[in-house]
Amino acid sequence: MISGTTEGREITSLLISKGCEVLSATVVNHGARLVLHNDLMENTGENTGEYTIREAFSEIFQIQPFRLIVDASHPYPEGVSKFAKEFCSNRNIPYFRFVREEVQLPENPLLFAVYSWEEAARKAAEMGDTIFLTTGSFNLEQFLCHPDMAGKRVVVRVLPDSQVVAKVRSLGLPSRDIVAMQGPFSREMNRATFKMYGASVVVTKESGRAGGTDNKISVALKLKIPVVVIKRPPAKGHDAIIVNSYGQVLQGVKSILADYK
Numbered sequence: 412m413i414s415g416t417t418e419g420r421e422i423t424s425l426l427i428s429k430g431c432e433v434l435s436a437t438v439v440n441h442g443a444r445l446v447l448h449n450d451l452m453e454n455t456g457e458n459t460g461e462y463t464i465r466e467a468f469s470e471i472f473q474i475q476p477f478r479l480i481v482d483a484s485h486p487y488p489e490g491v492s493k494f495a496k497e498f499c500s501n502r503n504i505p506y507f508r509f510v511r512e513e514v515q516l517p518e519n520p521l522l523f524a525v526y527s528w529e530e531a532a533r534k535a536a537e538m539g540d541t542i543f544l545t546t547g548s549f550n551l552e553q554f555l556c557h558p559d560m561a562g563k564r565v566v567v568r569v570l571p572d573s574q575v576v577a578k579v580r581s582l583g584l585p586s587r588d589i590v591a592m593q594g595p596f597s598r599e600m601n602r603a604t605f606k607m608y609g610a611s612v613v614v615t616k617e618s619g620r621a622g623g624t625d626n627k628i629s630v631a632l633k634l635k636i637p638v639v640v641i642k643r644p645p646a647k648g649h650d651a652i653i654v655n656s657y658g659q660v661l662q663g664v665k666s667i668l669a670d671y672k
Contacts, residue, residue, distance in 0.1 A: 412434065413437070413480065413481070413491065413495055414436065414484065416483055418511070418657075419437070419483035421657070422657055422660055425657055425660075426481075426660075426664060429661065468495075468498055478668065479505040479668075480498070480504060481507045481660060482509065483509040492508065506652065507652045507660060507663055508652065508653050509655070519632055521631075521635065521638060522637075522640065523637065523639050524640050524642055525639060527641075528550045529553070529557060531554065532554050532557035532560060533557065535612050535614050535639050536563055538611065538612040538637040539610075539637065540562075541563075541566065541608065541610055542566065542611070543604075543608055543610035544567045544568065545613060545615045546614060546641065547569055547570065547575075547616075548570075551579065552582060554614075566589075566590065567579055567584060567590065568591075570593060572591075575591075576589060588608075590608070595623050597626075601626060601627055601631075602634065605630065611636065612636065615627050615638065615640055615641070616643065
């Protein structure tokens with residue numbers, strides 16, 4: 412199980428409750444600690460990048476080969492899923508990719524859908540001078556280093572993880588512009604933080620209802636704050652079994668494991 416999301420942890424617990432042996436790995440340090448809180452799960456450790464996952468997968472597979480991979484990692488970044496799919500393809504292992512259903516964006520003149528971080532930075536800079544970034548620390552460098560960000564105030568909301576906060580600080584953001592909080596966030600919390608920091612534009616990723624996308628968008632629009640939504644990369648079905656519900660995961664896993672009995 413490649414986790415790091417709420418769905419990943421819940422699917423892991425579901426599979427364990429059905430008698431499956433699950434090894435859970437994550438690329439997010441904060442997520443690794445959350446997984447370790449469940450003493451029914453094993454964990455590869457606090458993997459912090461694709462390279463360490465590559466090493467861990469290869470080593471674990473030599474010691475105790477696994478029969479399938481369920482990838483419930485966040486759609487950003489893509490590198491982890493790309494490696495996992497290649498790993499499975501090279502070894503003829505079934506690969507399930509859990510994909511959150513997309514939020515249908517409302518028609519609104521203050522809502523702008525983009526398809527890259529470069530485009531997001533450019534559009535956000537057009538819309539205001541205080542940019543509230545709710546995309547976490549991933550690709551933060553690319554966003555902050557965009558030439559259109561010069562002279563803009565960027566407030567970032569990230570996980571309350573020491574390494575994440577250290578990364579944000581290393582990029583030059585002052586403490587006053589770092590909101591280190593664990594979600595999910597209520598409408599009231601989003602409203603309060605957007606107003607507290609004087610957000611003139613909100614930037615979010617399209618990460619489904621579970622990621623709070625609809626919540627952030629609706630609150631910002633009610634406050635008349637423009638929203639830039641970075642659309643997720645499309646789920647690619649080649650060499651992958653795309654699933655959108657826990658039931659589909661369970662049914663697929665049972666079907667694969669039945670072949671080994």
